[in-house]
Amino acid sequence: MKSTRQRKLIELIETNEIGTQEELAALLCKGGFEVTQATVSRDIRELGLTKVQGSSGNQKYIMINTQRGDLNDKFIRVLKDGFVSVDMAQNILVIKTVSGMAMAVAAAIDALDFSEIVGSIAGDDTIMAAVRTVGETRTLMEKIKAMVLQ
DSSP: OHHHHHHHHHHHHHHSOOOSHHHHHHHHHHTTOOOOHHHHHHHHHHHTEEEEEOTTSSEEEEEOOOTTTHHHHHHHHHHHHHEEEEEEETTEEEEEESTTOHHHHHHHHHHHTOTTEEEEEEOSSEEEEEESOHHHHHHHHHHHHHHHHO
């Protein structure tokens, strides 16, 4: 039951901009799952969900790619250790890193397999990642910020 509920929860956040646990609980109940806010809170923690700014400007839950478990933790640690700042220029994401860390951080970002990134180039302390759209660039920027601040 738990795995079925969590699959439904993931489906809901991927197809809707859900910003609160109460909204999520209501949608799960509507989908036939008897849940409390505490259950939803536990599921959010277990699934490693985080919030980012959605296209409407409101916060929404997203799932950061965690299918490779411990390996992803190492990539995230490299990202955190080298990260200085992130900004965007249209559909190009510009990530500043500690001097000499751009290639390692770019490799970590590539390994995290963000679907939004078409390709990236790393120098000494700067990474430029080409992203499909301006909207996806904003989403990706928020995902990276959320990972770094975890």
